Amino acid sequence: MPNKSIHTKLTKNEEDYLKALFHLLSEAGDNKVGTNQLAEYMGISPASVSGMLKKMKTKDLVASERYGKLDLTEEGTAIAVQLIRKHRLWETFLYTHMNFTWDEVHEVAEQLEHIKSTKLIAELDKFLGHPKRDPHGAVIPNAEGEYQLLPKITLAQLEAGDRCRLVSVKDSSVAFLQYVSRLGLALSSEIQIREIEAFDGSVTISFDNKEINVSKKFVDNVFVEKI
Amino acid sequence: MPNKSIHTKLTKNEEDYLKALFHLLSEAGDNKVGTNQLAEYMGISPASVSGMLKKMKTKDLVASERYGKLDLTEEGTAIAVQLIRKHRLWETFLYTHMNFTWDEVHEVAEQLEHIKSTKLIAELDKFLGHPKRDPHGAVIPNAEGEYQLLPKITLAQLEAGDRCRLVSVKDSSVAFLQYVSRLGLALSSEIQIREIEAFDGSVTISFDNKEINVSKKFVDNVFVEKI
């Protein structure tokens, strides 16, 4: 059995590196995830990332060869998944019990996810009724680190005439989430694609008897299921 | 109005210094609180405390003259009180909603108190029904930093024959709290002093038809009100 104590020995920063790398690897598929990309994502310099990754390799959290593509070890992945579980449970708590709006939860959950207490997370999960999704529609891994991999269809992948339901959002920035709300959209909203503009990829969608035009960037950040 | 932004700029360590100093000053009355004492209380070296206090003086959180007694500024005091408010609200939450025992809450609250979110604390307070006391019987300051100063009578100050009610405990260590529980005592327990041993200050007390002997150290850590 791998050393379990390592889970509680990591610093907040090491944890954030693991989580960031996990997210990038998830989105990248088979594509390479590199130092610059991770640095950009975390808002720090590539040099800092190089240094930190060096240390994390000796701790067997990250795997990569010099100048090669980055990867997480099994241990690193497991920790990242538990962090994501904690993050999403806290977001759910803030949303359902603390009257936070969905654009407010992320920032505070980014702090709360680093609280060290196995019991607290188990109790929080129980208290919330073992929620399956966070306020952004993202799947919450269970205590064993298992989670459902859903087909990731974005609004951008549909064609004119298609009908769908909004199941989750990719971006968790305040600006994006507030924009979604302001448009009148939310999880479960039913949307129909009206027209796709070839020139810039913008899309005209309709829902609730409204018809609006949204950018390519917008439709890339909305996950849906066809209906 | 003093710069309010400073509240969110402090590191976890600076916050813990303020809280520690506040507690020592509260207990010290007019007595001097010194560098060694603060170092001992925080479990770090006096040299480290000297260095940190130097920095905190420039931030106008701590006041003292070279080689003189330590004190908090108004700003430092206000921040310390808000930290104590957060700490006690979180302890209450863990106790009332997360099934934590009273000896388990402190360690996790020590982390949670550093979460930066004014809204979260306001909502948590509302959610808990604006509690007045934490699981150890300590008074919870309100959002304005006001709190009731109760007469601090310990079991040690009573005389043989006196009857009292347990209102709070001073020590928040796991060892002490578990010991109290194991004895069958809790907040609101009614206790009578049977006998005080002149030799070592140990006290024979009775409650719930039991009669036991406890040490001087024990009775010094139990706050009561006479009945």
Place this chain on the structure above:
DNA sequence: TACATAAATTAGGCATGCCTAACAAATCAA
């Protein structure tokens, strides 16, 4: 293949906050 560009690492520095050892100031006692 060779050169230009992009990506990653190393070198050197800085802030935070801890340490031990050495030193300075204050206090207590004879």
Place this chain on the structure above:
DNA sequence: TTGATTTGTTAGGCATGCCTAATTTATGTA
């Protein structure tokens, strides 16, 4: 009042994790 002891500060170092600048390695294109 002076010497011993206690208390507090400074000096020098270390770990973490960030930075910019310089360098090295990889990659893509002519």
